[in-house]
Structure formats: C-alpha cells, structure tokens
Amino acid sequence: MTMTTQWKLQPTDVFQSSKLVPVMVIENIQDAVPLAKALVAGGIKVLEVTLRTDCALEAIAAIAREVPEALVGAGTVMNRKQLAEVEAAGAKFAISPGASRDLLIAGKESSIPLIPGVASISEVMKGLELGYTEFKFFPAEASGGVAALKAFSGPLNGVVFCPTGGIGVHNYKDYLALKNVACVGGSWMAPADLVNQGQWQQITDICQQTLA
Ligand SMILES: O=C(O)C(=O)C[C@H](O)[C@H](O)COP(=O)(O)O
Numbered sequence: 001m002t003m004t005t006q007w008k009l010q011p012t013d014v015f016q017s018s019k020l021v022p023v024m025v026i027e028n029i030q031d032a033v034p035l036a037k038a039l040v041a042g043g044i045k046v047l048e049v050t051l052r053t054d055c056a057l058e059a060i061a062a063i064a065r066e067v068p069e070a071l072v073g074a075g076t077v078m079n080r081k082q083l084a085e086v087e088a089a090g091a092k093f094a095i096s097p098g099a100s101r102d103l104l105i106a107g108k109e110s111s112i113p114l115i116p117g118v119a120s121i122s123e124v125m126k127g128l129e130l131g132y133t134e135f136k137f138f139p140a141e142a143s144g145g146v147a148a149l150k151a152f153s154g155p156l157n158g159v160v161f162c163p164t165g166g167i168g169v170h171n172y173k174d175y176l177a178l179k180n181v182a183c184v185g186g187s188w189m190a191p192a193d194l195v196n197q198g199q200w201q202q203i204t205d206i207c208q209q210t211l212a
Pocket residue numbers: 023050051052075076077095096097138164165166167185186187188
C-alpha cells in the first residue's frame with residue numbers, strides 16, 4: 001500500500017542539497033545558532049539536530065529562525081509524537097535511526113518528509129511497501145558498510161541511502177562513490193569537544209577540508 005503525502009519538500013531535495021549531513025548533538029542552547037552558522041560557513045547546507053538532548057527542539061526552532069540558509073532537520077525521531085514535535089518546532093525534515101510501522105505511517109501523514117533508518121533489506125522492503133525510497137543506512141559501518149550497500153543495489157533498484165554511523169574523513173568518499181548513496185552523515189563535522197569549547201572556526205575548517 002503506497003501512501004501519498006503532502007510533504008512540502010521531497011527526501012530527494014534533502015539528499016541533493018548536501019553531500020555531507022552533520023549529526024549535531026546540542027547540549028547547550030546557546031551553541032545551536034553559532035554551530036549551525038559554522039557548518040554553513042564550511043559549505044554544508046543540510047543539518048541534522050538529534051533529539052538526544054533536552055534543548056533539541058528549541059535548537060531546531062532557533063536554527064530554522066536564525067539560519068534560514070540552512071535546511072535544518074531532526075534526527076533520532078523515534079515515534080509519532082516526536083515527529084509531530086519536530087514538525088511544530090520548524091524542522092524541514094525528520095530522520096530516524098530505525099523505523100516502526102507506526103512511525104512510517106506517521107511519516108507519510110506528516111507535512112515534512114521522513115527519512116527512515118534501515119540496516120537490512122527486509123527493513124527497506126517494509127518502507128518500500130509504503131512508498132519510501134530514500135533511507136538512512138544506520139549504523140553504516142557496523143551493518144556491513146560499503147560492501148552491504150553494494151549488495152543492496154542489486155535487488156533494491158531505485159533505492160537511495162544516506163549512510164551514517166562510523167563514517168569520517170577516512171572513509172566517506174568510499175560511500176559517496178556508490179551509485180545508491182546520495183550523501184553521508186556523521187558527527188565528525190561537529191565534534192563534542194569543539195562544540196563545548198566554542199571552536200566555531202575549527203568546525204568550519206573541518207567542513208571545508210572534508211569538502212575540498
Ligand atoms: O541519533 C541518531 O538518531 C543516530 O542515528 C545516530 C547518529 O546518526 C550517529 O550516532 C552518528 O554516528 P557517528 O558519526 O558514528 O557518530
């Protein structure tokens with residue numbers, strides 16, 4: 001049963017806007033906007049703010065308001081309630097580490113696109129049944145990495161992934177070289193120690209060096 005959507009943006013728009021998707025863990029609300037600006041200055045447009053911290057919703061709202069050139073979305077969206085919360089906060093898209101059937105249905109009913117997390121072909125098939133064709137592949141390195149995605153490309157024609165988990169400067173190009181990978185995600189572009197120290201220029205430099 002493929003479900004139609006009222007999505008304001010398509011998952012392919014998110015995937016095509018940036019080859020790199022920084023996974024942001026924001027502990028202090030005052031870091032949200034400077035961190036987003038540092039990433040944007042480094043050439044990155046798509047930002048994933050994880051719902052792992054208390055101020056995550058506030059951070060999404062602040063970035064949506066104050067850094068309009070970024071496409072800010074929410075990560076770690078685990079259920080229907082959280083999806084509604086991030087939508088209300090101003091997230092332009094939602095990403096989940098895995099997917100329950102209820103979350104997949106809620107994603108289709110939402111006004112913002114959901115990019116569900118998968119680690120296996122069976123999970124992709126459950127998403128495909130509802131019309132999803134863009135997925136987060138998580139945890140990428142632990143789930144077979146590049147070799148797994150290469151194998152997926154045989155049966156899963158037309159399915160596109162954003163691998164995340166265990167990816168960094170040392171291996172992200174191997175993923176981007178795959179035809180079923182549009183972009184890669186990771187926390188290496190916004191490391192906790194640099195965020196805590198307010199080292200915004202260093203974060204911009206990491207992004208620029210990675211993209212160079
Ligand atoms: O919180 C979530 O929803 C996640 O999916 C987890 C993050 O995407 C990974 O933790 C990033 O992985 P690293 O780049 O290896 O740090």
